[in-house]
Amino acid sequence: MILQGKYMSGSQSRFNAIADINKAVPFETKMTDSLKKIWATDVFSMAQMEESLSKSAYKAMKKTVQTGAALPNDVADDVAAAMKDWAMAKGAKFFSHIFYPMTNATAEKHDGFIITNPEGAAITEFSGSLLIKGEPDGSSFPNGSLRMTNAARGYTAWDPTSPAYIMHTPNGAVLMIPSVFMSWTGEALDKKIPLLRSNAAMNAAAQKVLTLMGEEEIATLNSSCGAEQEYFLIDERFANARPDILLAGRTLFGASPAKGQQFDDHYFGAIPERVQVFMQDFEDKLYRLGIPAKTHHNEVAPGQFEIAPYFESANIASDHQQLLMTLMKTTAKKHGFFCLLHEKPFAGVNGSGKHVNWSVGNATQGNLLDPGSTPNDNLNFLLFCGAVIRGVHKFGPLLRAVIASASNDHRLGANEAPPAILSVYLGDQLEKVFDDIKTGALHVPKSGGLMDLGLAQILKFERDPGDRNRTSPFAFTGNRFEFRAVGSSQSVSGPLVAMNTMLADSLEWIAEKLEAQLESGKDKAAAAFAVIKELMELHSNVIFGGDGYSAEWHRMAVEERGLRNAPTTADALPALKEKEVVELFSNTGVLTPTELASRFEVYAEQYVLSVEVEAKLVIEMATTMIYPAAVKYLSSMASTGFTLEHSPATKVAAAATAMMASVEKLSAALESEHFDTTEAHMSFLAADVRALMVDIRTSADLLETLVADDLWPLPKYREMLFIK
Template structure:
């Protein structure tokens, strides 16, 4: 994966996510920060869709990648500042400062204090956000178009409200407090890898869209069509095209992966295992013929293990082949994608697990592919 660094600036180059050094800049920073928090919370589905792919589904929530659940990480100090605004309580630092938007200056926020949580999908890192869910093969155009759009839509709502206000500062203070309170659930500074976060996120009402079909199912929701069409980013026809293309590509990629796995099992792994079984069997027979009373215990134990595993792999291959055939029968791309996600991928994992058990039992000369050790140290 990769980290997509995202911020906003004026036409004169002023970074709108730079914490303020004056009361006015403080208010500006908090307003834009609040807009982003609201935008992310209300559009978790769109952000997840923007990074959805067959490969990224495997990565999210594993291999040091953020989880599929979208949340915002602010760091302890900025989190405490927003909490003080939400609860109308003093900011809990040494001076016990009570934050008043547009009056106080934000405390200095060291950049390293906002970037300690590598498990967050959307983390504030001093003067920008890092969207860490983007897959390595994905273009950043889609995620950035989504981020720009959802924040622009939210800022439009804020502008409509504030432009009508008779007392701008009071209205600004009320808006920031109201929206921070309403979208507090999206803020999470904890460990995104922890299993308890899945339960906590469910309690908070956050989406856990584990697979591309789960995510893309929300793409044509009315709120999403309204957002993109009102902004003039996409037409409804274009969105329907995106929907079909995402699903079709997902199905094609997985079809290639399944066909490849079946070929590897049938043309390489099983034949190599059979050859090695034949070698060990011949060695055991020859040993007993040449050495009276020889037990050939090691060879027989190895043969028992290999025989059980190759039969199990053949069964898993048959199951996978059946699941794959059923999935391809679906003419509707969403139905096909769900079949791949719910049935085929688990069947692939089961077949791979058995093949992984066979691999260390084979002699190096009989292995059809380089091992991890070969790939890392020898090739």
């Protein structure tokens, strides 16, 4: 950006951004079409297929979607033809197999419907074979050594259980076909294949338990997901003046403003008008794509917001979550915002999570994690809930590993996020039920009672039987479990795969124990209680209803209960290499040992690269932006007659000197990196490099509070968080 023939300084850019925002013309609000008119209009839904396909093709597709049954190849040709006609009627000239590699992003390659005939005329074609299979390069995505440049072939394959849709962009419309991604040798290179496999494993194990419990009609079981998405919005002009936000997704420097979130006045407050206009536009786009956005509101931190969709089957919910994040960023840009999905973009205020609400059910037995009004009598619920308790206890380190990232490390354990120790919160009523089963003295649980405020005009209502615990990483919340430790930028697929797979393992264990109890002559109730009693004796240590932030819990969890505390990604990721975890995925058929090893390699590499990018940015910004501002301030002070012995010049000089000394140490640390193992490399970055980055930031943030405001080159927290 050039100003009067000279490059614009950082401070000029910052103040110009503020001026531009203040004089911007307000966005005009407009009435939008009704939900009935726009809902899923850009989705090749079952309703659309019923209109477009032959009866036999539609029947086959419906069976595949509902049960996961194989789809006959000849049906694919019918679907492809109908899908092409529908998409082209909406203006699409291209199609894309959209897939989800082992990152938290999406990938797509656009192909035209167009081909030429011998006469040179353009015609359109989209056959079943083109629908079923695509062929991107398998070695150009993170693959954990599964694919090399000399063995690069990879395939995408259509997932008929997740609906195709139209993505509208300023450059036109594209037919998007949700797909899996695999190597030529058949290994999963994506996040969708393991999710589909984990659901199949869970369904198979659940069918065994329900059959033993005397259920006769058992529809295919699916896990469901509803992911609450937190995010920050700042004006894009501020973001463009911050290299750290652009390249790392968070502020590597920034002093806390005089006012942050301490007044608790932002949470559920009135949504700023400009943000409300963005939300309305964003949600209209979601509705057209059949994504059921249900709730939006201000979150706790200034500039932070949340959107929560309604529950969907896990596979579709995972696809929709990826699409939601993409749309959130592009729509924010349209409205002059920059959307931050980083777990901790601003120090000193709450970070962002993605609470994954997870349950299991089907069309015949319903939600199997719904206790009903008398959970002590609901044997299916008790068995499935017990299976979750066992799974979290046995595979807590796995659950910690699948939410591990360089960005989530900044959030876990802080006041807005659960600790890195995995425990289960059940609430008073359920905890009492399971404890009674363990001790062999089951009592009728008490209800929550009526909420009566003593005000005649306020209607009384039934209070929930238990409170909520916001410090629990894995909490029961009425008819589902909420995995609260998932990071805001992460794909929900990894956590869903882990939860489905651990549940499958626990249900297999329960089925084996249950069968033995029934064969011994016990009736179903006695057999179920006997199995749950044994389960609780082995695994109740993971149940905790107290303050998860307290130092006493951290001590007790590790020393007395044998739970693992993995505060950083360097501590957490090695769990993927443990024998018990390898056998879990192998025995359930979700991931082969080779596929699991590739994931450790990919996630470890992403951690290393993320921290190293941040470290290099810290060095660059401290050297080229912050130090020059300090020197310029000292020079201006000297020109007015102040000496370095005079405060605040003394403080500025000392802080600048300390900062650059830490920069030298960090530079030397990065240049000396030589490690025998990936684990050693991650540990060095987590412990040594990040500590040096904190030292640099401490000095830099002090400088921000001392250097003249008109010389400071970076947009400040007070501007980014409060100017909307």
